[in-house]
Amino acid sequence: MAAQSTIGEALQWGFSTLASSSESANLDAEVLLQHCLGKNRTFLYTWPERPLTIEQWKHFEQLVSRRAKGVPVAHILGEREFWSLKFLVNETTLIPRPDTEMLVETALNLPLPDNARVLDMGTGTGAIALALASERPNWRITALDKVDDAVALAKANREQLGLTQVEILQSDWFSAVKDDDFDLIVSNPPYIDEHDEHLAMGDVRFEPLSALTAADEGYADLNHIAKHAREHLNVGGYLLLEHGFAQALKLRETLISLGYDKVATVRDFGSNDRCTLG
Ligand code: GLN
16 A cells, blocks of 8 residues: 555555454454544544555554454554443453443442442453442442452553542452442453353453453352352342353352342343343
8 A cells, every 4th residue: 555545545455454354344444543543433534535644554554454463453552432431451351341331231220329339349441340430429339350460450540530439459359358338249250161162263362361261161250259249248239240141040040049139130232141130
């Protein structure tokens, strides 16, 4: 491609370069070009004849070639939007997913006190805890992660979003949790079976297995959290867990056998069973 390429030509080149490696080639090329030009999508389609500078073109070429190697767009840009907030992301945690917004929405609709105490376990980027904090400034939210780099990333997100009321701690599940007066415990733990072929495809190849997989066909951490959450919840408190769409039935049975009541499954935007509440 010549140095004097236009926006329209650059987009076309991006689409065709990414077509064989990405299921979202068009969107990826648009987002990467927007980033290189510092412009929005409307600009790209309003000014297709505008030439790129040599620097812009080189930058775009670099980003597209990383994407062609499979690197997630969120890692290339270093950020991902979740609950309409911008989160810094890197390779030390899961990239926030739109599916998890259903967990946030479910939590916000629970009949909780104005100053509810909330625990987010395995917070990663801090997405769930910080999204909740952005909607409920009076909730007293604690977010935990086992991995030091994740704790640092969640803290960086807390600072850049100005949600300084959220407490962020290093803890291996409940190891550092002393309190027993939470109104809500939420988690999007690792729940993929270690042998799942899905792990060899797409963005998950660039995410840490510690954030994705769990023993016992993916149930180990879900079960561990469900078992111990009861010791840390107020009477009438809620547990809300994200899980794989095929895990709802078994998890519901586990919660009921542990003594949870009002057990219910919530579907995500793709109509998959995605969260279970008790
Ligand atoms: N839902 C994610 C996926 O299937 C995994 C999230 C998780 O393990 N907590 O890629």
